[in-house]
Amino acid sequence: MTASRDEDHGEPALTDGSPLTTGAGMKRKPKNNGIRIVKSCISVFEVEIDLGRFTSVKTNELNGFPAKLLRMFPALRKHECYAGEAGGFALELRKGTDLAHVMEHLTLELLKCAARPRREFSGWTRRRGRRHIIHFQTPDGSMGHCAVVNARMIVEGIIDGKRMDTKAIIQSIRDSKEVVRCKQEQVS
Numbered sequence: 001m002t003a004s005r006d007e008d009h010g011e012p013a014l015t016d017g018s019p020l021t022t023g024a025g026m027k028r029k030p031k032n033n034g035i036r037i038v039k040s041c042i043s044v045f046e047v048e049i050d051l052g053r054f055t056s057v058k059t060n061e062l063n064g065f066p067a068k069l070l071r072m073f074p075a076l077r078k079h080e081c082y083a084g085e086a087g088g089f090a091l092e093l094r095k096g097t098d099l100a101h102v103m104e105h106l107t108l109e110l111l112k113c114a115a116r117p118r119r120e121f122s123g124w125t126r127r128r129g130r131r132h133i134i135h136f137q138t139p140d141g142s143m144g145h146c147a148v149v150n151a152r153m154i155v156e157g158i159i160d161g162k163r164m165d166t167k168a169i170i171q172s173i174r175d176s177k178e179v180v181r182c183k184q185e186q187v188s
């Protein structure tokens with residue numbers, strides 16, 4: 001579940017405010033009202049993850065994991081998750097949740113810290129067989145990919161007792177922003 005409770009991942013509205021779904025008019029397409037999208041700052045990523053030896057491991061089964069994670073990223077204490085209020089995710093950590101769910105919250109937190117301007121992102125996680133699906137918002141594809149890769153590295157690093165530089169990790173995600181493509185678009 002998410003840091004924020006925003007579940008709306010639909011396309012931006014293109015209408016002039018008139019309803020699209022009224023009785024028999026359910027299939028009516030939006031009319032061309034002179035609006036076209038020239039810039040979109042949010043992407044949605046969905047990744048499938050094989051956690052290997054950690055597929056069925058819960059956070060409460062890993063000695064000291066919740067405390068180490070929250071010490072490294074104190075802002076995770078504010079994530080709401082299923083409870084819908086600050087502290088919800090910390091509660092799930094203590095009760096025992098899977099590591100893909102941890103990676104989702106960590107990805108969202110890393111993106112919040114790396115994004116300029118800073119902002120909240122949302123996402124969800126579900127299990128599909130032996131794998132997990134993590135669905136999350138991101139400023140762009142490169143930052144999203146970099147954040148989820150680092151989230152996995154951090155989770156495994158905590159379990160293995162490695163020391164990690166969180167500021168350097170956040171900076172690497174910020175630096176991965178798709179600036180090259182943006183510059184090309186400005187020139188053209």
Ligand SMILES: [Zn+2]
Binds near residue numbers: 001082089
């Ligand atoms: Zn959650």
